[in-house]
Amino acid sequence: MTNVATGAGTATTGAQIISEDDVVRVEDLRLSFYTTLGVVRALNGVSFNIPRGKVLGVVGESGCGKSQTGLSIMQLTPGRIEGGRILFREFNTSEEIDIVKLDKNGPEMRKIRGNHISMIFQEPMTSLNPCYTVGHQIEEAILLHQTQDKAEARRRAVDILRKVGMPNPERIADSYPHQLSGGMRQRAMIAMALSCTPTLLIADEPTTALDVTTEAQILDLMRELQHEIGTSIMFITHNMGVVAQMCDEVAVMYLGRIIERAAVDDMFYDPKHPYTISLLRSIPRLGVARGQKLESIKGTVPDPYSTVPGCPFHPRCPAAIPGLCDTVMPDEVFVAGSRTHTVRCHLYT
Amino acid sequence: MLNFIARRLVNMFFLLIVVSFVGFWIIQLPPGSILDVQIQRLRMQGGNLPESMIQALRDRYGVDDPFYIQYWKWISRSLQGDFGTSFETDQKVAERIYNRLGISFGLSLTALLFTWLVAIPIGVYSATHRYTWPDYIITFVQFLGLSIPGFLLALVLLIMASRLWDQPIGGLFSPQYADAPWSLAKLWDFIRHVWIAVVVLAIGATAGLTRVMRANLLDVLNMQYIQTARAKGLKESTVIWKHAVRNAIHPLVMSLGTLLPALVVGETLIAIILSLPTIGPLYLDALRSQDMYLAGTILVMLSALLLIGNLIADLLLAWVDPRVRLE
Numbered sequence: 001m002t003n004v005a006t007g008a009g010t011a012t013t014g015a016q017i018i019s020e021d022d023v024v025r026v027e028d029l030r031l032s033f034y035t036t037l038g039v040v041r042a043l044n045g046v047s048f049n050i051p052r053g054k055v056l057g058v059v060g061e062s063g064c065g066k067s068q069t070g071l072s073i074m075q076l077t078p079g080r081i082e083g084g085r086i087l088f089r090e091f092n093t094s095e096e097i098d099i100v101k102l103d104k105n106g107p108e109m110r111k112i113r114g115n116h117i118s119m120i121f122q123e124p125m126t127s128l129n130p131c132y133t134v135g136h137q138i139e140e141a142i143l144l145h146q147t148q149d150k151a152e153a154r155r156r157a158v159d160i161l162r163k164v165g166m167p168n169p170e171r172i173a174d175s176y177p178h179q180l181s182g183g184m185r186q187r188a189m190i191a192m193a194l195s196c197t198p199t200l201l202i203a204d205e206p207t208t209a210l211d212v213t214t215e216a217q218i219l220d221l222m223r224e225l226q227h228e229i230g231t232s233i234m235f236i237t238h239n240m241g242v243v244a245q246m247c248d249e250v251a252v253m254y255l256g257r258i259i260e261r262a263a264v265d266d267m268f269y270d271p272k273h274p275y276t277i278s279l280l281r282s283i284p285r286l287g288v289a290r291g292q293k294l295e296s297i298k299g300t301v302p303d304p305y306s307t308v309p310g311c312p313f314h315p316r317c318p319a320a321i322p323g324l325c326d327t328v329m330p331d332e333v334f335v336a337g338s339r340t341h342t343v344r345c346h347l348y349t
Numbered sequence: 350m351l352n353f354i355a356r357r358l359v360n361m362f363f364l365l366i367v368v369s370f371v372g373f374w375i376i377q378l379p380p381g382s383i384l385d386v387q388i389q390r391l392r393m394q395g396g397n398l399p400e401s402m403i404q405a406l407r408d409r410y411g412v413d414d415p416f417y418i419q420y421w422k423w424i425s426r427s428l429q430g431d432f433g434t435s436f437e438t439d440q441k442v443a444e445r446i447y448n449r450l451g452i453s454f455g456l457s458l459t460a461l462l463f464t465w466l467v468a469i470p471i472g473v474y475s476a477t478h479r480y481t482w483p484d485y486i487i488t489f490v491q492f493l494g495l496s497i498p499g500f501l502l503a504l505v506l507l508i509m510a511s512r513l514w515d516q517p518i519g520g521l522f523s524p525q526y527a528d529a530p531w532s533l534a535k536l537w538d539f540i541r542h543v544w545i546a547v548v549v550l551a552i553g554a555t556a557g558l559t560r561v562m563r564a565n566l567l568d569v570l571n572m573q574y575i576q577t578a579r580a581k582g583l584k585e586s587t588v589i590w591k592h593a594v595r596n597a598i599h600p601l602v603m604s605l606g607t608l609l610p611a612l613v614v615g616e617t618l619i620a621i622i623l624s625l626p627t628i629g630p631l632y633l634d635a636l637r638s639q640d641m642y643l644a645g646t647i648l649v650m651l652s653a654l655l656l657i658g659n660l661i662a663d664l665l666l667a668w669v670d671p672r673v674r675l676e
């Protein structure tokens with residue numbers, strides 16, 4: 001029951017895992033959408049860090065803000081960042097840049113995008129421009145950040161296509177996206193994202209749209225390249241199986257907040273937050289009798305225009321403490337005896 | 350790509366045959382043979398026609414032949430540039446058409462160019478500055494452009510041009526330039542005469558296409574590959590012009606095929622108001638006076654224009670979008 005306040009933390013972030021070796025540290029990030037129907041508070045103080053060379057899984061139900069967190073780091077979110085910091089440190093530098101302070105379309109931000117931080121999206125079928133060849137689209141990033149020499153850019157594009165396991169990379173480079181299958185397009189996207197050896201790769205459900213075999217291949221590939229290049233990955237998914245296979249650490253999000261954060265093993269074997277526990281129960285498992293109903297989390301996510309008082313999970317929480325959970329927002333605290341496992345729940349304070 | 354062009358050309362050839370067939374059928378449509386009309390007219394001009402001359406005319410027009418032979422004679426003569434003789438003026442149809450067709454075509458092409466040069470940038474601006482004051486103003490002007498009838502605008506501009514700006518109105522040239530060889534001064538005189546026609550012709554299409562461009566671009570800007578392009582670190586202007594516009598421009602390119610003949614026909618009223626010697630008024634006259642060789646020929650030529658427009662549109666589309674090329 002330790003409550004460790006960090007210098008950077010604000011009232012709502014109690015615990016922060018401090019590491020000298022983080023590539024990115026997000027602190028109390030708040031993001032809103034001003035729509036005609038009202039204000040959507042999509043992120044309500046998200047804090048986490050991604051250690052160098054590690055894969056952090058970010059999981060949570062649809063709409064909890066996973067994609068918007070990733071897009072905020074790229075400064076590509078259509079919403080308005082209302083507060084917080086996103087501290088980024090590129091390879092071999094000690095200097096931290098606060099991404100939130102950079103101009104969205106300014107040269108500093110553009111130098112980071114695609115070069116130091118790159119992103120892969122969920123839909124491989126639509127994430128490449130149908131009007132240009134795959135090679136051209138990869139070369140575009142290389143020409144922008146790495147070299148002015150077109151022949152060299154071409155050579156590097158073909159190289160990286162070979163690296164992501166494309167058969168006949170020269171031919172693929174001259175193909176248009178519609179000539180490739182979904183799996184090949186996702187490989188091409190990975191090639192594009194890794195073409196400038198980024199410090200951080202944000203992968204937003206990169207395999208959700210693929211079949212299981214292709215998914216396994218793509219995951220293997222990402223893991224392999226991650227080891228080779230040393231890139232840190234923020235891996236967004238809602239598939240716990242994928243988390244087990246890919247990630248070193250996991251952060252669980254609920255309604256625009258991170259409610260639990262731990263190493264993969266701790267999360268799977270010793271989940272603390274009631275939401276995480278039910279999330280893990282809802283995964284189908286081998287050996288469980290066929291026909292037995294999977295447990296689903298009761299209730300639904302509240303509508304995005306309203307704010308819930310107290311712990312945002314309390315309307316659905318089986319362990320909610322009346323009088324406390326529905327009025328007081330729990331702080332993020334370390335789980336007893338751990339320096340890496342944090343949770344945001346009154347049961348542990 | 351060559352394959353693609355060849356296929357389109359073959360298609361076009363067959364379509365032209367069909368169209369010319371229909372055109373000829375229309376020429377034949379009015380009751381009484383063409384010859385009767387001709388003989389009537391010659392009689393009215395005075396004098397008795399000797400039987401031998403009538404026979405010569407019968408042979409020339411081939412009225413005794415079956416339909417397909419008549420068609421064959423007409424089409425083979427047409428291909429050599431002889432479209433027959435206009436009944437009304439006894440001029441060769443070809444002579445009457447060529448000049449006017451050239452002017453019409455030039456005018457329409459200029460209007461088309463104007464349409465694109467205005468519609469694309471304004472549409473892009475409007476889409477990228479959605480819900481700002483300039484966007485609202487552009488939208489308002491667009492609806493004006495779409496709803497004002499062309500002839501009204503032509504009249505208004507005509508009056509303004511002559512009253513306020515002291516401009517020459519009507520016709521293509523001022524009298525002093527009419528027969529002069531081409532020079533800069535003559536060109537300027539020409540522009541001063543035709544700009545109203547170009548603006549009036551283009552205004553409706555421009556308003557429509559700006560709207561289409563805006564809507565498409567908004568759709569495309571929501572596509573994932575736009576986010577990909579931004580995530581690469583490209584400048585916003587590169588993202589818009591290189592990655593978005595190229596995908597949004599399809600309907601504009603496709604509209605090219607229909608726009609060309611529509612412009613040619615659309616100029617009729619305006620050409621009458623501005624007394625420009627284009628093909629539209631001629632077509633109208635021909636139809637009214639049942640000058641069928643003339644009308645049929647114009648019809649076939651307009652159809653050919655439509656087909657050519659479509660071909661150009663197809664080629665442009667294939668150039669813009671590889672998916673069309675390779676299908």
Ligand SMILES: Nc1ncnc2c1ncn2[C@@H]1O[C@H](COP(=O)(O)OP(=O)(O)OP(=O)(O)O)[C@@H](O)[C@H]1O
Pocket residue numbers: 033035040042060061062063064065066067068069078238304
């Ligand atoms: N353009 C937008 N306008 C308004 N609200 C938005 C917009 N984009 C996202 N949101 C809101 O932001 C919240 C978080 O969205 P986000 O896309 O990050 O969810 P997610 O966790 O990635 O979900 P999924 O698993 O479905 O991808 C959602 O509740 C949504 O209502």
Ligand code: SF4
Pocket residue numbers: 273274275311312313314315317318319320321325330344345346347
């Ligand atoms: S704080 Fe209360 S309501 Fe929220 S998860 Fe913990 S026990 Fe449940």
Ligand SMILES: [Mg+2]
Pocket residue numbers: 066067068204
């Ligand atoms: Mg998402």
